Amino acid sequence: MAIVTASAAVSHVGKVRSNNQDSGFAGETLFAVADGMGGHAGGDVASALALKRLAEIDGPYGSAVDAEFALQEAIVAANAVLTEAVYEHPELTGMGTTLSALVRVGHSVALAHIGDSRVYRLRDDVLTQITVDHTFVQRLVDSGRITAEEAKTHPRRSVLMRVLGDVDAAPEVDLQVMDTRPGDRWMLCSDGLSGVVEHDDIAAILRNTITPKDAANALVRASLDHGAPDNVTVVVVDVHQSFETPEVEPVTVGSAARPIAFEQPAGRRSSRIPGLRLHPRNPTSEPSHFEPESDDYLDELIEEDRRRSRRRKVTWLVGTLVVLALIAGGLYAGYRWTQTRFYVGESQGTVAIFQGVQQGVGPLQLSHVYQLTDIAVDDLPAYTRRQVENTISTDSAAAAQQVVERLSTSAGSGAGDSGGSTATPTPTPTGTPAPSPEPTP
Known part of the structure; x- marks a missing residue:
């Protein structure tokens, strides 16, 4: 029996964003999710360009190592495409994208990851997060500065330390080869799901839905039920055994499923790489991810986080003292009133x-x-x-x-x-002497 996969990909714009900057792909052996950044300036273009370039390597491989090498080359090429697009279209400056992908080869999968999109594996009803977010708050968690719970609401939770785009000519991508076996269910998603729906709820949906399509739809619905403040894209892949190898029709969702919003003018292609710098978010664009320039910027963010933590503690202390003072004042005023009664x-x-x-x-x-x-x-x-x-x-x-x-x-x-009775003496007739009392023995 052959090891085969069944998969599904679903993407939704969410309830807040006006356009979908996510892209998803489910093919024969390749499965990927990209989350664009840069707002209307090019987040959708970035994820679409990267995923379209990556989709070119979908197909059979002799080994998982070969697939891993193909992923690495394709991601480097995708990064070059984004850099060149920014050079030829300056209005796209600052665009970038996350990318999480896997290629299944027999009983193995090759994984590639950069950014904060995620890859999960459900095995024996236990859901495990395989990738590690390349975010500022994840570094704070790893260094013990904050807890995982605090990271969920941290004001810098959207700061990405690594992305594909025009900020780095040679981005550092996490690559690994892992085993897989029949019964495994893999799930790739953008942070529109993992940042909104709790881990246990994701696990319950993946355990309780039969087909990949139903699972993907249920996960997107769960994000929508929680407000879906960002685009949400989900790719679900089931690994199982079969006597037949079914034909697979690749599915592309999100911004990669639409035509690219610009056409590159002929004769202007160049290998020139612009100087690396920090690109702030366009103030007129939608809220999005952005990435730092260097380790100096990371140190600055860490120091800013410390200052914010100190301010938060002082604010909490002052607020507590004010509340206690108000309570004490109210109690004293109440006591003074009672003493007028x-x-x-x-x-x-x-x-x-x-x-x-x-x-x-x-x-x-x-x-x-x-x-x-x-x-x-x-x-x-x-x-x-x-x-x-x-x-x-x-x-x-x-x-x-x-x-x-x-x-x-x-x-x-x-x-x-007092509740008792008092005896009244009885009058006697006139002239008749009253009887003498009997002597007391």
Whole structure:
């Protein structure tokens, strides 16, 4: 039985961008994703030119090493095409593209990678990221300056350290050969997917969808469900065994599927390479990736990141202190208000005037005895005694004093209201002596 592949490629402009700068390719043995940078100035042109040049090497190879060499040569050639395009069309200055590609040869795959597009492998239901992003924040993660979670929201997460384009005549490309086997599912994507959808969610979709086409569509839908702030391109490749080798019709998606937006004038082709420099993003273009010029620029970014981290810590500290001050001020104002209130209640068996309110905050009591009286609670009538036990609220100390005065006048009438009965002697007839009491033994 032969080792064959089934594949699918899907690309979507997303919900924010106005044009698609991604390109994807699924062929006989070659599978690739490119993510252009440069906005309307040429991001779509860059990814399309690079992928069209790379697609020329799609076909059978004698070994994975041969395929790896072909990938390297094709990527160098693609970079030269981009450099020449910028030279002949200065309006494209600053354009570039990421590129992630694999070529399957029997039980092996040759991989090539530059930028922040990614290659994943699902094997035995475990999804593994094969490539490493060539980004500024990935360097910070690798050096231990920030965590992987912090990298997701870092303001420099779109800074690319390596791309194809007119910034480097000899870009450094990651190349490797890996094994593959029936049952493996490979997935290539732009950061419009990996930067939006969580790793576990990607794994669940790849595990639970049967065909590559369904998987690719489901992954794009997941990005759209999360807002899809960037173009999203996905290529899914299944490796399996078959008695027949099916004919494969190459599929190109994204900007590479459309005609290139410019035509190179005849007679102006040149091998001249412009001086390397940092190309800032066109302020009128859409937000996009950009790449640094040299290690000095990286050091500058790292120092800027440190300054930003210090500012963030100071801002957080000041904000915390302000919030604590506001909370403390609110609590103090609330406590001061409670001390303008008074109520009459019981303290150690006597009537007392309390300053504050009856409620407390946890173990903290918001009232204290303001004035003790000599009125015993037990001397009060039953109804009045219950009022005192339940407390009588007033608006001021003077009002509380008036309540005490009223209680004082009723204090002597409480003895006969204890709930018992008092016997009344029976009158005897006139002239009849009352019987003498019997002596007590």
